[in-house]
Amino acid sequence: MNDYLSNLITEQVNQETENIDECTTEQILNLINREDSKVPDAVRKEIPNITKAVDIIYESLSSGGRMIYLGAGTSGRLGVLDASECPPTYGTDPELIQGYIAGGDGALRTAVEGSEDSEEEGRKQVKECSVTKKDVIIGITASGSAPYVCGALKQAREYGATTIGVVNNDNTKLNKLCDICIEVVVGPEVVIGSTRMKAGTAQKLVLNMLTTAAMIKLGKVYGNMMVDLKASNNKLNERSIRIIRKVTGVNEESALKYLEEADKNTKLAIMMILSGESCENSKRILEKNQGYLKRALKASDINLN
Template sequence: MSQSSPLTTTESVNAEFADLDRMSTEELARTMNRQDAVVPEAVAQRTTEIANLVEAALPGLRAGGRLIYAGAGTAGRLGVLDASECPPTFNTRPGQVVGLIAGGSEALVSAIEGAEDDADAGARAVAALDVGPEDTVVGVSASGRTPYAIGAVREAARRQATTASIACNEGSELAAAAQHPIDVVVGPELVAGSTRLKSGTAQKLVLNMISTIAMVRLGKTYGNLMVDVQSTNVKLRERVRRIVADVTGAGPQEVEDAVEGADGSAKVAILSILGGMTADQARTELDHHAGVLRAALERTGNHY
């Protein structure tokens, strides 16, 4: 087994780990942790590309466009995960962030043999969403050669959408198809070819960055407070009350009344308290400012 140079391809075999199955459990834990530690630095080398992608996506998102991820296997599941967490975290509208996975929903829990090899299926999935110029489509593939992701990105480009790729190899076919390639090269995996490891971690970090930065720029937070969170359970309702109290300095009863009048919306409750207005007036004011709480508060002369 020959030593592969670090930071080469996702399929490389690293001879350093040839005796992996002879290691103790403690040695395995330490070795795996050392390997995982290279991921954040690899992502750090691509922050400019990530920022450029978000900036390119923002005009379309502000105009009603969507952020769409397309991938297969682990990459596809990570895209679906990121998309599914945006509504409760940022109160995104239905379908604003979408995860497409080769093989459909069944592939979230089971391997669908051959699904990733169907480029036409990726293109059809994009076409079924009627993707257009206001949308952003991100192909996600550790190898950068997954036909499903490539087909999705090429179809999106044909439809004049903004396109991007996340891969863990440089110079991939997927990157060549995208306007905004993001190549996070983490080197050979601890278990050769198992891209659910470092490559999957890198993809998760980049997806977190894309969606979170986009939502912050869209006004879905106030400072670092989750003011658009959906108060759908006890924990989140308490978080809303805490956020409203932190921003306004109001007492518990005033906070409770404002949150109840705002139907659980932290933004509306905050603006109604600090702006001295009803919940309906606060909603109207927020609508005038595209839902951006800071802009609405600045108009009332209040700020945090």
């Protein structure tokens, strides 16, 4: 028996759900909902550590570094999901925020049993990513002990990269391998050990916070609007037009015209409209202000009220 695993809180019996197999459908759902409601409070307790992590990620991305998630099973899938959603939402280069899962991309759809048990595979993935001291490597594992993740963080530390852990237990093996360890302890699962439930929900909330806060600090948001989104499909194109109209007050026809002139760059289109400058001059003003639209507009003496 592995004492480490058997002592994890995520492996303990949840006394609130011991008789869930005798419940009606509605009772089952109420029990699950009641347990899920505990997750946000657990995340809130870790905001000081999440804050430190975001500030480190921001500094890294601002200085030419990358943010790389590594995990196994549910944890790995959540990391890949969060990374894959950043380019369309915030217009980031796909290389900037990456996600990898033990067992490779095939494990996203079909479980690859035993893939998380190799430290060497984790080390190999970090080597293949050509990790440097500029990068931030984030290991995600509910147990805090997945060998794939531990191996990845060990290798990352050897390269001088900053390491961050996202776990769901206290005092885990991963803790010793991290510069910052975010420990969101959500308690025993509704079904013993089913960490795709509360633990997975907690991880999703934390990853949302890490990337969203970092993107806001990088100037990817104006007010609470995603002005750096890539209008790569009909839904996003319509959203871009709505954002342009909301910020500038122009009609739909003008919004579409400027969006086309700006090569689908929402932020650039807004800058052109509000500044009255050409596409090239607007681009230059934005670059001078590190891509922060509000800062660029203020630098151009544009009234934002």
